[in-house]
Amino acid sequence: MDFWFEFASTYSYIAAMRVEREAAKAGVAINWRPFLLGPVFASFGWSDSPFNIYPVKGAYMWRDMERLCKDDGITLRRPSIFPRNGLTAARIACIAADEAWAGDFVPAVYTANFARDEDISSWPVLEAIITELGHDVARVRERALSPENKEFLKSQTAEAADCGIFGAPTFSVEKELFWGNDRLAHALRWATS
Amino acid sequence: MDFWFEFASTYSYIAAMRVEREAAKAGVAINWRPFLLGPVFASFGWSDSPFNIYPVKGAYMWRDMERLCKDDGITLRRPSIFPRNGLTAARIACIAADEAWAGDFVPAVYTANFARDEDISSWPVLEAIITELGHDVARVRERALSPENKEFLKSQTAEAADCGIFGAPTFSVEKELFWGNDRLAHALRWATS
Numbered sequence: 001m002d003f004w005f006e007f008a009s010t011y012s013y014i015a016a017m018r019v020e021r022e023a024a025k026a027g028v029a030i031n032w033r034p035f036l037l038g039p040v041f042a043s044f045g046w047s048d049s050p051f052n053i054y055p056v057k058g059a060y061m062w063r064d065m066e067r068l069c070k071d072d073g074i075t076l077r078r079p080s081i082f083p084r085n086g087l088t089a090a091r092i093a094c095i096a097a098d099e100a101w102a103g104d105f106v107p108a109v110y111t112a113n114f115a116r117d118e119d120i121s122s123w124p125v126l127e128a129i130i131t132e133l134g135h136d137v138a139r140v141r142e143r144a145l146s147p148e149n150k151e152f153l154k155s156q157t158a159e160a161a162d163c164g165i166f167g168a169p170t171f172s173v174e175k176e177l178f179w180g181n182d183r184l185a186h187a188l189r190w191a192t193s
Numbered sequence: 194m195d196f197w198f199e200f201a202s203t204y205s206y207i208a209a210m211r212v213e214r215e216a217a218k219a220g221v222a223i224n225w226r227p228f229l230l231g232p233v234f235a236s237f238g239w240s241d242s243p244f245n246i247y248p249v250k251g252a253y254m255w256r257d258m259e260r261l262c263k264d265d266g267i268t269l270r271r272p273s274i275f276p277r278n279g280l281t282a283a284r285i286a287c288i289a290a291d292e293a294w295a296g297d298f299v300p301a302v303y304t305a306n307f308a309r310d311e312d313i314s315s316w317p318v319l320e321a322i323i324t325e326l327g328h329d330v331a332r333v334r335e336r337a338l339s340p341e342n343k344e345f346l347k348s349q350t351a352e353a354a355d356c357g358i359f360g361a362p363t364f365s366v367e368k369e370l371f372w373g374n375d376r377l378a379h380a381l382r383w384a385t386s
Contacts, residue, residue, distance in 0.1 A: 044247055054237055056359045060370055067369075067379075166249045176260075177253055182375050186260075 001028050001191045004160055005106065006037040006168040007086025007093075007120060008049065010065050013110040015169040015181040017074050020103050026188040032102035034093040034153065035160040036086075037168055043161075049083045068181070075115040084113055085121040091144040092126060094153050104133050194221050194384045197353055198299065199230040199361040200279025200286075200313060201242065203258050206303040208362040208374040210267050213296050219381040225295035227286040227346065228353040229279075230361055236354075242276045261374070268308040277306055278314040284337040285319060287346050297326050 003019050005012040023030045041050070051058035062078060069076040089109045096105040108129045112118040118125045127137050143149060160170075164177060171178040171187035178187035196212050198205040216223045234243070244251035255271060262269040282302045289298040301322045305311040311318045320330050336342060353363075357370060364371040364380035371380035 054359065056357055059357055060359065060372060063370075064372075164249055164252055166247070166253065177256075179253060179257075180375075182373075 001187060002031045002033050002172040004033045004035055004165055004168060004170040004172065006035060007089045007109055007113065008083030009037065009168040010051070010061060010082075010114065011181040012169040013076075013114045014065070014068055014072060014074060015184060016107050016110045018072065018181075018184065019169075019171075022184055022188060026192055028188055028191045030103070032093065032097040032106055033156060033160070034090040034097070034106075035157040035165070035168075036090060036153070039157055040161060040166055044166075052082070075111070077115055077117050079113055079117050081119070084119065087121070088123070088144070089120050089126060091149055091153055092130070092140060094149055094156070095140055095143045101133060101135065105129065108133065194380060195224045195226050195365040197226045197228055197358055197361060197363040197365065199228060200282045200302055200306065201276030202230065202361040203244070203254060203275075203307070204374040205362040206269075206307045207258070207261055207265060207267060208377060209300050209303045211265065211374075211377065212362075212364075215377055215381060219385055221381055221384045223296070225286065225290040225299060226349060226353070227283040227290070227299075228350045228358070228361075229283060229346070232350055233354060233359055237359075245275070268304070270308055270310050272306055272310050274312070277312065280314070281316070281337070282313050282319060284342055284346055285323070285333060287342055287349070288333055288336045294326060294328065298322065301326065 001023060003015070005016060019030055041047070046053055049058075051061050065076055068074075086109075093102055093106055093109070096102040109120050109126070112125055112129065113120045120126065123141075127141075130137050130140050163172060163175075165172070165179075167179050169179075169181055171184060173187060173191045176187075176190055178184070178190070194216065196208070198209060212223055234240070239246055242251075244254050258269055261267075279302075286295055286299055286302070289295040302313055302319070305318055305322065306313045313319065316334075320334075323330050323333050356365060356368075358365070358372075360372050362372075362374055364377060366380060366384045369380075369383055371377070371383070
């Protein structure tokens with residue numbers, strides 16, 4: 001099952017914290033697929049998160065996040081800046097996925113943003129995570145910022161749009177899309193049926 | 194628990210078909226609260242359903258409806274006109290709620306629209322449903338179209354906006370909102386905790 005996520009996305013935080021555990025229970029392997037929502041939102045004429053453009057939706061979302069995180073035992077501290085730019089983190093996540101450590105890196109970045117209000121667009125924050133996970137910062141940085149990897153993230157973002165993905169998180173099983181953290185169980189049922 | 198619905202809303206169809214059965218299992222009473230999404234969407238600058246404004250969302254929604262209806266044993270026939278105007282049906286639903294037959298009327302109207310592709314904005318279709326349910330059409334029509342009832346639906350729509358409701362279906366338990374058919378179980382847990 002493909003797990004499509006964007007680091008700025010709040011509901012992707014909860015999904016990122018649950019997906020590996022739930023998928024393992026169901027016996028389903030996860031492909032971590034970082035992408036950027038910016039181009040999708042731009043195609044809708046949005047230059048900001050819909051939760052900022054439509055404040056009534058934003059108010060609901062933050063309250064809902066609070067309830068869901070409490071239920072799932074996930075710490076939530078509303079970021080002082082929302083949405084934060086997740087471009088660099090997404091580039092690193094492409095490398096982490098390629099090297100099979102996305103399952104550690106992705107939840108760590110979400111936790112920095114949504115539990116500790118750290119600026120995940122800054123290198124020091126990302127470096128600390130990479131180091132903590134035992135990887136060589138210089139090597140990862142070089143791979144993440146290489147022209148090939150920048151192109152890879154662009155093409156993965158284009159692939160998301162081509163698949164009909166318009167929000168995050170989205171779970172996909174072949175051509176079937178399941179949008180939203182609350183559809184994880186449905187996606188896993190589909191993957192195993 | 195309050196069940197806020199709009200007759201044009203696709204996911205409200207599934208919710209309307211499930212809510213009474215699921216609420217009964219949980220021992221929760223339902224208040225049927227028809228309202229209009231038009232004024233909410235107008236406040237967002239939308240003059241049509243977001244599923245028409247953003248076709249990629251629409252494509253996802255129809256495929257998702259297909260899967261969900263199949264799982265729940267609910268017939269779905271994509272309406273030839275979408276969204277259909279639910280104003281008159283909503284006015285009648287206010288009366289049905291007042292007279293405690295909304296639990297029969299509301300699912301019947303949704304079924305006409307989403308399973309039989311009938312024009313629920315037309316009187317003959319609504320009359321047939323009222324008659325089938327054993328109510329006097331002339332009496333219901335008079336109450337539904339009275340100035341008091343028109344005002345009541347307006348004020349209920351305003352109340353929805355005041356509560357922070359921005360989509361349908363929404364379940365509310367005191368000040369807590371749960372948006373979407375897929376949040377019914379969460380709303381019921383909240384109502385009984």
